[in-house]
Amino acid sequence: MSTVLRIEDLTRVHGQGESEVHALRGVSLSVDSGELVAVMGPSGSGKSTLLTIAGGLDSPTGGTVTIEGVELGGLSRALLARLRRRSVGYVFQDFNLIPALTAAENVALPRELDGDSARASRRLAMHALDEVGIGELADRFPDDMSGGQQQRVAIARAVVGDRRLILADEPTGALDTDTGEQVLRLLRARCDAGSAGVLVTHEARHAAWADRVIFLRDGLVIDETGPPAAVDSLLGASTTR
Amino acid sequence: MTRFFRGWRPMLRIARRDALRTRGRSILVLAMIALPVLAVVALDTLGRTSDVTPREGLPRQLGSADALVTSDGDTFAVDQNADLSWIVAGSAGTLLPRPDAATVSTVLGAGSRVIALTGGELAVRTRGGVSRPTGVELDLRDPMTDGLYDIRAGRMPRTLGEVAISVRFADRGFSVGDRITLDDGRTRRVAGIVESTGTLHQNTVLGLPGSLGVHNSTAHQAWLVSRPGGVDWAAVRQLNAQGLYALSRAVVEHPPPKSQLTVGAVDGSRLGSTQIAILALVVAMAVLEVVLLAGPAFAVGTRRQQRSLALIMATGGERRDVRRAVLAGGLVLGAVAAGVGAVGGVAVAWAARPVVQGFSTNVLGPFELSARDIAAIALCGLVSAVLAAVAPAVLASRQDVVAVLIGRRGSTRTGLRSPLISALLLTGGVGLAVIGARQVAGELTIAVAAVLAVVGMVGLIPLVVAQLGRAARGLPLAVRFAVRDAARHRSRTAPAVAAVAATVAGVVAIGIGGASLTAQHRATYTPRGPMRAAVVQNPAARPADWAAMRAAVAARLPASRxxxxxxxxxxxxxxxxxxxxxxxxxxQPADSGASRIAMATTNSLGAYVLVGPAALDTLAVPMTVGQRAKALRTLADGGVVMLLPTDPGVSQATVVKLHAVDRSSDPKPVARWTVPAMVLTPRGTTMPALAIVSEQVTRHAQLPPAVTSLIVDRVTINQHVEDDLSAAMSSVSKTSTVYVERGFQDDSTRIILLLLGSVGALLVLGGTLTATFLALSDARPDFATMSAVGAGPRTRRLVAAAYAGTIGLVGAVLGAAVGFVPGIAVTFPLTSSSWIPKGAAGTDGTVLPDHFVDVPWLLVTGLVLVLPLVTAGIVGLTARSRLPMISRLS
Known part of the structure; x- marks a missing residue:
């Protein structure tokens, strides 16, 4: 299995002087293809910062991020954008679909932005929507869909065009339990099909879908476990300290 | 009542704080309302300042005297009102002796003092020939004249050998100490340079009574008088009885009651109903435009406030309170904008006085503010702001509180209400325009029609925008996003599109009307002489004068013919x-029956009837070689060449000799005979002469031909040469005039179209840019999402350009379409001309149509196509390219 995402000694400082906040203080992590890694931790632990830097949306204060062998540090904004179109897919808690575009157009967006023809993009988008099981809703606008349907569209957008790295930030946060389970099953299936996945969550139940769990607190990895069964005890340890 | 105010108080507080918090948007709204208020207040104040009331004008006309008594030579009793804005010259009653200074003294009684003020044309030799300033004889040493003139250099004349000259006359090359030579050969020393306190740029020479010799038939006689206790209304009436008018300080300051005035003299200058209707239309359109321009800002502001508005409802507020909260925003911003605009307008007016003075020869009056006008204008601004907030307020009060509070972005769809009423208004406007087009003076009807059509169109714009959103499917990503986003946020898009459309409609309508009127003027223009030639006329010249004038032309322009x-x-x-x-x-044409052909004729070469074959070449009438040969043959055969707008197909003309006992009596035919004739049809609608007759005809009629004008050509006659020629002709004979035919000159229309285009472009640009940047800031989350899925920096620019292009194009196309209706309609009452004979040819030789339609395509395509595309380009280039980050991925 090849390593898709490699993070080494990542630090991130927000602000300066008195208002300085150390969001990450030397985090290292690598995710192979076919692997789903859950990142857990309390609010303010640096989970989301880790994800934005991993996808090239934000840049680190120190350390390196490498995606499929390409180090992000030296890339221009335009090249970072291309990386997000071709290699990285994001899934957000509140879906972040563009309300002015239909489901199919939302999914096709990364391909269209990459310069594919509208027709070719749509074909790929339809394929991705079929994979997440809502091909028949392709021409609906986000406002006319349920939360679960919208999150499926978001996942389809994250994987369209055969992208190898999926970064999901609390993808089930706005969904009911059953829908949330379905969304995680979908994510798991994508990773089993060969993608690498990073799942930020604070629910142990969801972390159970992952191959590995890393636990962040105050910007540091305080533990990393192979079998997810150990997560519960770990949580307990951290919160009672 | 207190309850009512208590309901508003917290809302006003929220609105004030919110306005301060969102400074950018607040400044945008402030500018949109304050700028029009500022402009109108400044114009109103400048108008009032440049308008000199009779009372303000007293020192300029009276100096320090009590009254100015004027005689216009009439020797009958006259009638006037207090400020001389209404006078009736005497024409009946007892013949009075011509009034003089003694008459005035007698009427005013003991203790009064009278000094003469005589004005008349003067001839002064200058380097370029003879100049004709106004000569004024007045004893400027008398204190009564204090305040009439300002001394700019030197001093007032003290002896008969001295004069003072105006600044403009001094510009001809005279300064203090120089000597000027009058027409009679005598010279005067320039003692000073002065400027009238009332009128600038006059050509005036001032001297003591008797020093200039202006006592001739054209002289204007007046007296400045002083009288203990002033000249009252009774004294004015006594002067009127002697055939004199009086402008009296006492009477202007304390006008007599209306009962003492003649019926006709009572001031009746109130606004007519038509003027009030036009004013109302203009105000309504201006308020509509401001409402539409400011509307999007309020729509966006309200959506930003969504959460706090939902909280108002959650904490027990009613829909009414939410409406108030938004309206309070309009109230706060409107009040500030109205205040800023009013104060700014007054300041601008104050600063602009020297500029305005530069355009006017009348000295401006004292700086004058009208509290009533300024209050009304500011109120219009305030009302506009509140009206702009009405639609967002209603929408906000209908929002789903729960959806907002749990943070769903929620649908912001606007209902498509009342397309029926809007469609009816639009149809009604079109129908009324058709009716107005058939009326003789249908301009006002068409103006009302235009307003109806524009209001109807504005109502239909949300529907159009929604339809566009549905049709956007096949468009490129950036355009598709822009159109769909515009359709989704109709409460923001529709007013902006409407503002653009209303502006373009107005500009297109006025542009078509103006261009058509110009087309008519161009087509019906009648040249008064051969192209580029100078025509010298002189109705009072004797044969010797013509010879002298020919010699003078030859001396000035040796190369000319x-x-x-x-x-x-x-x-x-x-x-x-x-x-x-x-x-x-x-x-007359011999067999045209009893009625003469309806036409207009001028004596452009000094005579209605020209004599001899040479006249054929001096008239600007195009003719074929065949026509020319036939005309020469006809004249050789003792016939006439008639000039008619259309050829009635006659070969003979009737010559009538008429006789009258004097010039003002009706002439009676004394002889009538028939001669061979041919007809030439000059271009244009006014014939340059009636006919060219052969010398046989004049001999038969025993009427001797004479020189009636000179034609100077074969040299380039520019404005400078023309002035020079004019001066040369005047120095031979005072009554001569020089006219240079330069063809149809049209500067005003071009300037008006340019002005219209600029104002239109500014408003279109304003509407487009506002809506675009509001949309961009509204679409931040979408841009963040795009960035997350890999959009490059170009995407935001492309979307921005597409947004501007969409708003500009949709608005301009709709506006132009609606503007064409009143525009074409108004050409019917404007240019239908029953006086043009059917079949007459215009200056381009084609038969003139019933009415003229000329669409200024440059203006229309400029506004409809070029401007939106250029705006889109500018927006695309200047928009920030950096995409926002999703600051926290939840």
């Missing part, structure tokens, strides 16, 4: 007495 035009004077005196009996000639 000078031709004398022979013609018959309109009235040929029978005896040596110029007031005695006169003969004249008329020529």
């Amino acid at each position: 000078v031709r004398s035009v022979l013609g018959l004077h309109e009235f040929v005196p029978v005896t040596a007495d110029p007031e005695g009996p006169v003969d004249s000639m008329d020529i």
Whole structure:
């Protein structure tokens, strides 16, 4: 299995002087293809910062991020954008679909932005929507869909065009339990099909879908476990300290 | 009532804080309302300042005297009102002796003092020939004249050998100490340079009574008077009884009651209902435009406030309170904008006075503010702001509180209400425009129609925008996003599109009307002489004068060709007495029946009837070689060449000799005979002369031909040469005039179209940019999402350009379409001309149509296509390219 995402000694400082906040203080992590890694931790632990830097949306204060062998540090904004179109897919808690575009157009967006023809993009988008099981809703606008349907569209957008790295930030946060389970099953299936996945969550139940769990607190990895069964005890340890 | 105010108080507080918090948007709204208020207040104040009331004008006309008494030479009793804005010259009653200074003194009684003020044309030799300033004889040493003139250099004349000259006359090369030479050869020393306190840029020479010799038939006689206790209304009426008018300080300051005035003298200058209707239309359109421009800002502001508005409802507020909260925003911003605009307008007016003075020869009055006007204008601004907030307020009060509070972005769809009413308004407007087009003076009807159509169109714009959103499917990503986003946020898009559309509609309508009127003027223009030639006329010249004038032209312009035009004077005196009996000639087509062909004729070459074959070449009438040969043959055969707008197909003309006992009496035919004739049809609608007759005809009529004008050509005659020629001709004979035919000159229309285009472009640009940047800031989350899925920096620019292009194009296309209706309609009442004979040819030789339609395509395509695309380009280039980050991925 090849390593898709490699993070080494990542630090991130927000602000300066008195208002300085150390969001990450030397985090290292690598995710192979076919692997789903859950990142857990309390609010303010640096989970989301880790994800934005991993996808090239934000840049680190120190350390390196490498995606499929390409180090992000030296890339221009335009090249970072291309990386997000071709290699990285994001899934957000509140879906972040563009309300002015239909489901199919939302999914096709990364391909269209990459310069594919509208027709070719749509074909790929339809394929991705079929994979997440809502091909028949392709021409609906986000406002006319349920939360679960919208999150499926978001996942389809994250994987369209055969992208190898999926970064999901609390993808089930706005969904009911059953829908949330379905969304995680979908994510798991994508990773089993060969993608690498990073799942930020604070629910142990969801972390159970992952191959590995890393636990962040105050910007540091305080533990990393192979079998997810150990997560519960770990949580307990951290919160009672 | 207190309860009512208590309901508003917290809302006003929220609105004030919110306005301060969102400074950018607040400044945008402030500018949109304050700028029009500022402009109108400044114009109003400047208008009032440049308008000099009779009371303000007193020192300029009276100096320090109590009254100015004027005689216009009438020797009957006259009638006037207090400020001399209404006078009736005497024409009946007892013949009075011509009034003089003694008459005035007698009426005003003991203790009064009278000094004479005599004005008349003066001839002064200058380097370029003879200049004709106004000569004023007045004893400027008398304190009564204090305040009439400001001394700019030197001093007032003290002796008969001294004069003072105006600044403009001094610009001809005279300064203090120089000597000027009057027409009679005597010289005067320039003692000072002065400027009138009332009127600038006058050509004036001032001297003591008797020093200039202006006592001739054209002289204007007046007296400045002082009288203990002033000149009251009773004294004015006594002066009127002696055939004198009086402008009295006492009477202007304390006007007599209306009961003491003649019925006609009572001031009736109130606004007519038509003017009030036009004013109301203009105000309504201006308020509509401001409402539409400011609307999007309020729509966006309300959506930003969504959460706090939902909280108002959650904490027990009613829909009414939410509406108030948004309206309070309009109230706060409107009040500030109105205040800023009013104060700014006054300041601008104050600063602009020297500029305005530069355009006017009348000295501006004192700086004058009208509290009533300014309050009304500011109120219009305030009302506009509140009206702009109405639609967002209603929408906000209908929002789903729960959806907002749990943070769903929620649908912001606007209902598509009342397309029926809007469609009816639009149809009604079009129908009314058709009705107005059939009326003789249908301009006001068409203006009302235009407003109805525009309001109807504005109501239909949300529907159009929604339809566009549905049709966007096949468009490129950036355009598709822009159109769909515009359709989703109709409460923001529709007013912006409407503002653009309303502006374009107005500009297109006025542009078509103006261009059509110009087209008519161009087509019906009648040249008064050969192209580029100078025509010298002189109705009072004797044969010797013509020879002298020819010589003067030859001296000034040696390279030129000078031709004398022979013609018959309109009235040929029978005896040596110029007031005695006169003969004249008329020529009619022989078999045209009893009625003459309706046409307009001028004596552009000094005579209605020209004589001899040479006249054929001096008239600007295009003719074929065949026509020319036939005309020469006809004249050689003792016939006439008639000039008619259309050829009635006659070969003979009737020559009528008429006789009258004097010039003002009805002429009676004394002889009538038939001669061979041909007809030429000059271009244009006014014939340059009635006919060219052969010398046989004049001999038969015993009417001697004479030189009636000179034609100077074969040299380039620019404005400078023309002025020079004018001066040269005047120095030979005062009554001569020089006219240079330069073809149809049209500067005003071009300037008006340019002005219209600029104002239109500014408003279109304003509407487009506002809506675009509001949309961009509204679409931040979408841009963040795009960034997350890999959009490059170009995407935001492309979307921005697409957004601007969409708003500009949709608005301009709709506006132009609606503007065409009143525009075309108004050309019917404007240019339908029953006086043009059917079948007459215009200056381009084609038959003139019933009415003229000229669409200024440059203006229309500029506004509809070029401007939106250029705006889109500018927006695309200047928009920030950096995409926002999703600051926290939840």
